[in-house]
Structure formats: C-alpha cells, structure tokens
Amino acid sequence: MKNSPYLTPDALTTFIRTALAEDVGDGDHSSLAAIPAAARKRARLLVKGEGVLAGVELAQLIFREVDPALQIAVDLPDGSRIRPGDVAFVVEGPARSILTAERLVLNCMQRMSGIATLTARLTELLAGTKARLLDTRKTTPNFRICEKWAVVIGGGVNHRYGLFDMIMLKDNHVDYAGGIRAAIEATHAYLASTGRTLPVEIETRNLAEVQEALDTGGISRIMLDNMTPDQMREAVELVAGRYELEASGGITEETLAAVAATGVEYISVGALTHSAGTLDMSLKAF
Incomplete structure (x- = not known):
C-alpha cells in the first residue's frame, strides 16, 4: 500500500464493510444453517488462469474483518506471476467465517488480477x-x-x-x-x-x-x-x-x-x- 495515498486503513475498512453489508445482509443463512458453529476448516485459493496476482493483501483484510480468528498463510504475494494450479494462500479457522468471506474475496481478487495482468502486459x-x-x-x-x-x-x-x-x-x-x-x-x-x-x-x-x-x-x-x-x-x-x-x-x-x-x-x-x-x-x- 506504499505510495498510494487513497489506500488508507479507513478507506479500505469502509469499502470492505460496505461490500459485506451488500452481500451478507442480516446473516449468511446458508452457512448458519448447514455448518456447526464450532467447526474449524481450511481452504486454499486456487489459481485457474495465467497472469499477475492481485488482491492478496486485500483478501487478508477481508478475512480479518469477517473474523479475526481466521488465519491466512500467504504463499504468493501481490504481483506474483501465476499459472493454473498455483495456490496463493491457505485460510484456516471457523468454517462459517471462511464461507461468509469467500465470495467477496474471490470477486475482488479475480477482478484485480485481471486488471493487473492487462496492465503488466501493456507495460x-x-x-x-x-x-x-x-x-x-x-x-x-x-x-x-x-x-x-x-x-x-x-x-x-x-x-x-x-x-x-x-x-x-x-x-x-x-x-x-x-x-x-x-x-x-x-x-x-x-x-x-x-x-x-x-x-x-x-x-x-x-x-x-x-x-x-x-x-x-x-x-x-x-x-x-x-x-x-x-x-x-x-x-x-x-x-x-x-x-x-x-x-x-x-x-x-x-x-x-x-x-x-x-x-x-x-x-x-x-x-x-x-x-x-x-x-x-x-x-x-x-
């Protein structure tokens, strides 16, 4: 986030909370209904295309906002050249929280990675x-x-x-x-x-x-x-x-x-x- 004055903690928190409010509303009822509250699970971010990875740092902030108990182990940082089969990170913690954060993380990372890939190619x-x-x-x-x-x-x-x-x-x-x-x-x-x-x-x-x-x-x-x-x-x-x-x-x-x-x-x-x-x-x- 260096040298980008618009990437302030307040601005990012506002974006994430607004996006979560749009998606979650009064609750992730699918996860609340099907997954036990005490369940702890893991998931990995699997790359299925070739290009430049973007949004990893943002994903960490999203997971943290959804549930501070979630732990993320990053394998590939933002800016990494990626190809199908690569794993960007592994997230572990309360299963309900992983599922609640999943779509916002993917929506942001897929779009950001597409932009980063095009930018790198033109650069x-x-x-x-x-x-x-x-x-x-x-x-x-x-x-x-x-x-x-x-x-x-x-x-x-x-x-x-x-x-x-x-x-x-x-x-x-x-x-x-x-x-x-x-x-x-x-x-x-x-x-x-x-x-x-x-x-x-x-x-x-x-x-x-x-x-x-x-x-x-x-x-x-x-x-x-x-x-x-x-x-x-x-x-x-x-x-x-x-x-x-x-x-x-x-x-x-x-x-x-x-x-x-x-x-x-x-x-x-x-x-x-x-x-x-x-x-x-x-x-x-x-």
Missing part, C-alpha cells in the same frame, strides 16, 4: 522508452479503490484518484470556459481565491492548442488527445521538455508502442480498468 510494450502507463477515472463505481490498486500492482501508475486531487481541464471545460487561455486563467484565479495548491493539466486537440497552452503557462502537464504519432512527435519538439506530456484517446495494445516512441512521458489507457477481464480462481476446501 512490457513500453520497454526502452521513458513513457509510463496511466489509468483513468473510467472505473466501476464504489470499486475504484481496488481497480487503481490493481493497476499499481501490475506496474502501472495511478492518474488522479478523483475530481478533488487534481485539476484536469478537458475539452468540455475548455469549450465552456471559452478556450485554452481562458480556462487556465480562470483556474489560476480559482486556486488563488481558495488557497488551494493542485497540479493543473490541460487537454489539447491540436498543435495550435498546444502552443496556446505554452504561451499561457502555469500548468503541470499537457494532454495530447486523439493525436497521431506524427502530431505527438511535433508536440514533443514544440514543448521541448518544459512540461510533461500525456498521450490519450483511443490508444490500444496495437498502437501503444508507437505512441511511446514519440517521446511522451505518460500514456493514459482507460481500458486498463473499463475493459480488463477477470482471472479465474476459486476457494477450495481441503
């Missing part, structure tokens, strides 16, 4: 360039904390967490404000009047807007939205290292390497979270 395509892979806010409501955590486990970099921790002036902001300069100047006035210090990123759609952003200044990063690799290379030359550059918009696994080769510092890919699949796994009694 490998950036080898030999200075570009870093960013996620976006295209996340599942109330599950963003896990999805962004999975991106980091897979080797990616988190963009802003939400609307509150960065100012990103996108195309609609620019159009509503009356242009690049107007949007940036209004932002400076807002920050001064509120006493806030936030990084400012401006989205640009063509080289003329890049030049206007340079002429205005007072920003942290320029986004190059839906530009061709040739346009991105021109933008890199135009900016000449004065500001960070982020490529965005419709970038796929097939085009990622070409975009990275243009010299941009960051590439944001919404598919990391909105289109990643899941990695199959199960919690098996033994």
Whole structure:
C-alpha cells in the first residue's frame, strides 16, 4: 500500500464493510444453517488462469474483518506471476467465517488480477522508452479503490484518484470556459481565491492548442488527445521538455508502442480498468 495515498486503513475498512453489508445482509443463512458453529476448516485459493496476482493483501483484510480468528498463510504475494494450479494462500479457522468471506474475496481478487495482468502486459510494450502507463477515472463505481490498486500492482501508475486531487481541464471545460487561455486563467484565479495548491493539466486537440497552452503557462502537464504519432512527435519538439506530456484517446495494445516512441512521458489507457477481464480462481476446501 506504499505510495498510494487513497489506500488508507479507513478507506479500505469502509469499502470492505460496505461490500459485506451488500452481500451478507442480516446473516449468511446458508452457512448458519448447514455448518456447526464450532467447526474449524481450511481452504486454499486456487489459481485457474495465467497472469499477475492481485488482491492478496486485500483478501487478508477481508478475512480479518469477517473474523479475526481466521488465519491466512500467504504463499504468493501481490504481483506474483501465476499459472493454473498455483495456490496463493491457505485460510484456516471457523468454517462459517471462511464461507461468509469467500465470495467477496474471490470477486475482488479475480477482478484485480485481471486488471493487473492487462496492465503488466501493456507495460512490457513500453520497454526502452521513458513513457509510463496511466489509468483513468473510467472505473466501476464504489470499486475504484481496488481497480487503481490493481493497476499499481501490475506496474502501472495511478492518474488522479478523483475530481478533488487534481485539476484536469478537458475539452468540455475548455469549450465552456471559452478556450485554452481562458480556462487556465480562470483556474489560476480559482486556486488563488481558495488557497488551494493542485497540479493543473490541460487537454489539447491540436498543435495550435498546444502552443496556446505554452504561451499561457502555469500548468503541470499537457494532454495530447486523439493525436497521431506524427502530431505527438511535433508536440514533443514544440514543448521541448518544459512540461510533461500525456498521450490519450483511443490508444490500444496495437498502437501503444508507437505512441511511446514519440517521446511522451505518460500514456493514459482507460481500458486498463473499463475493459480488463477477470482471472479465474476459486476457494477450495481441503
């Protein structure tokens, strides 16, 4: 959880308790009905796909929230390369508690591992360039904390967490404000009047807007939205290292390497979270 300010104990506890309330309601009546209260059992997390493991640390927190008496022996930590047949961990303790926690653990780990696997695969395509892979806010409501955590486990970099921790002036902001300069100047006035210090990123759609952003200044990063690799290379030359550059918009696994080769510092890919699949796994009694 290092270097991820959103992964606080309070935030994780809130997520876990809300998710358990959704699933358990007034009781896990299947387990309460069928399993003796005193029964103690074991189960292992069995991997059924190939990729990058994510969610082990979260699983430990979920088991602990359900029942502090549960004990988890971790065999494979987050970030491990996994294949079918691997066992990530063994949980032991009250059988009812294992069953109550099972589905939330699996739902989180399967989704997080799918995201981490995709992130790792795309990150490998950036080898030999200075570009870093960013996620976006295209996340599942109330599950963003896990999805962004999975991106980091897979080797990616988190963009802003939400609307509150960065100012990103996108195309609609620019159009509503009356242009690049107007949007940036209004932002400076807002920050001064509120006493806030936030990084400012401006989205640009063509080289003329890049030049206007340079002429205005007072920003942290320029986004190059839906530009061709040739346009991105021109933008890199135009900016000449004065500001960070982020490529965005419709970038796929097939085009990622070409975009990275243009010299941009960051590439944001919404598919990391909105289109990643899941990695199959199960919690098996033994």
